[in-house]
Amino acid sequence: MNAVEDEPRLTLEACQGSVEAFEALVTYYEPRIRRMLYGLTNDVQLTQDLCQETFLSAYRALPRMNGEELRFAPWLYRIALNQVRSEWRRRKHVTVVSFSLPLGSGDEAFDEPGEDYLVSEEQFEERVVERDIVQRVLARLPPTSALCLLLDAEGFSYKEIAETLQESLAAIRSRLSRARQAFQRIYNSLDQEG
């Protein structure tokens, strides 16, 4: 996973109270945390709330952390995951899955679109359908397994995933392997349902 340039220095300075350093970290990591949270919740409003709370919680906790040893990215993702888990516990597994119909599946009429347009429309529909299925698959997986898959897709190493989830490498390896198999089974099942 690519980290922000000079992240150790920014982390150290943020721990020592530098708001500017923390703002630089926010600017870099906010899109990453946001899309990860959205992958886990599929809820725009909740994602924004949890994203804000993740960074505010990190900001409040930084003065208590050892800036020289703190690995910011795994720690931040762990806070984000804790936020999701807290919501998960609070709502006891209430998450939102969009079951909206794919765009273009209604009776909308087009004014004799050209062939190229139809091709691109089909591709667009296919992508929307696939995206919908992916969201539904992620929602059906245990949240930690879903996070594992997303972190893997983001390019995290096993060590970074293990550090984030505070599990052993062997546990991550097994979890990721199981998650991949489950993902494929559920995906194929939903895909066949149409």
Add this chain to the structure above:
Amino acid sequence: MKEGTPDAHGSELPPCSLSARCVRLVDELDEDRTVVWNDPLLFVEDTRDRRLLEQLRIHVATCPTCRARLAQERVMRSRQRQVLRQALTEGEQEVPATTARILQALKCEERGQQKAPGRSQGYVSPVEIGMVSVQPATRHPTLWHSLLRNVLALVAVLAIILASTSLFSRMLPFRLAAGSAAGGAASMQATTHASLLFASTWSSVVMATLHDGQELITNTDPISGKSAMLASSSYPTDTDIDGVSHDGYKVLYRVFDGSSTRYYIQPSSMNAALYTLNGRGSRAIWSTDDHYIFIGTAEGVEKVDVNSHSAALVLSTLKNPDLRFYRDGYLYFVQGEDTGASMVLSRVNLANGSVHPITVGSCTLSYGFWLSPGGTTVYYHCKDHPDLYAVDSDGTHTRSLRLHSGDAIGYAAQGELLTLLKTGATYQIIELGVDTQHDQVVFPDVAPGAVEITADDIAVMPYGQSLVALARYADGSSKIWYDDLVANTQHTVKAYIDAENTARVQFGGWSKLQVS
């Protein structure tokens, strides 16, 4: 992302017992995701994996079956990563950036102001939660909203008449007009005209489930499968059951509508909120005699009379506490944030406001708190330690109770702690004795075949005769199980719930509201 790779299982290649291990270690075998094997933080199983990897490298070179499986796995992995990256990228585009909002909040914190941008500003005006599920499809106030209020008012009048009838006999059925709500879900198990009896035994489980975009709070008999609806909410992600009263007859829950939080009790003859506060409220807890509930607010702790609905600020020194228990004049609450830094259970004396930490003796980040039925002992876990700890409820005599005992889930008939322990591939219920030699397995397999059950997914009946558990399976499905810990029998429970939403069950505890 259709799977079009050849199946190594279905080919003419001979089976290989190491194929599954190869698949598990595919990333390391590919050498593009190498790990630092000399990391001092490696676990024992990591060392085993390192040896296995060395063996597999040699094995794969001569095994066509494993090579085929690995090729298949690489294709699947590549496709999954591709669609997941695509989903992440599109998700990032769908959710508006929050950087400006975060930076603004940081500036507010810097200045010590309390006006940080609040949560859920996108919510619109609230819709009343009803004893019956007559909710509009939209949250926007419309003509339908006015009609809804009229319907609710009519229902409230009917409920008052019915409730007044039941006052003459506690065992007369308290009828809930669930018909209109359940009409759209005729195939579900929930009864459409269920009655509730104030029984003398714990017989039902209060649970919240998601159905058709509504959060339904039902009272379900796990043996018969019958359910009666207690309430529904148009705010499915912001509705929480806070708990069942000690006498088993009242259910306390709260709804956050984006601007305020309302606390309700059901069954009730009135549809009005018991208490309303601005912003997102936290969990409320019952007093021991069930006459009051305690709510942590920005002004302090409010004590609300459940009959008169009158509220009194009983503690102004404790702002926004995360309340957990009340016993003998003490409120137990959690301090700290869920950031991995610290979390401690403390208690405050309501008479004089003095605060005393309870779980600080053994670790700075504790969780999973349970107060013993007699109120004398607090059980908890420490992060990064597998031990189960116990401490006297005044914060003295901290001790490590067990190692690898599982998570606390409730109590047995004589007050013995019950824990959920994963052993091999099964989840067991353990009853802790006076020492480890007297610990016993009281139920060997909570949910056969389940791959994940958490302590939060279990509701143990008072006195530990039975439990319900939400179990997740490898294929992504979920089931609710009923386990009789005395008769050692079990079966799955059909709930008033969408088939695709079984993972979204919130157990509020057991009640004495018998469904008939």
